Amino acid sequence: MPLTDLAARSCIHLSAIDPARNCDRRYQIERSSDLFGEQIIELSWGRAGRRGQGKRLSAPSEEEAILLVRRVLARRNTATDRIGTAYRPQARIQQSIFSE
DSSP states (O other): OOGGGGTTSSEEEEEEEEGGGTEEEEEEEEEEEOTTSOEEEEEEEEETTSOOEEEEEEESSHHHHHHHHHHHHHHHTTHHHHHSSOOEEESOOSSOTTOO
8 A cells, every 4th residue: 555545644653664774764644623623734743752853834725735745655656766765654653753
């Protein structure tokens, strides 16, 4: 299943793990609404167990937010070419990306 099929979900957790390459990355996408009806997309990523990075985006409608999430997921689909291992969907992340 391509990652872009997950775009309609409100919370997506991905991981790319390859011990042989010392690769243990996490990527999280959360979509919600603000008080004015705008869609907020929060992206967070980083190495597991480390302080990660984040970005917050907005979209005027749910349809546009899903398209934005689909574009982000399309980029995650190319991880094998870029980092040598694919991102896979996870039920949940045991430890927050932003833990200290």
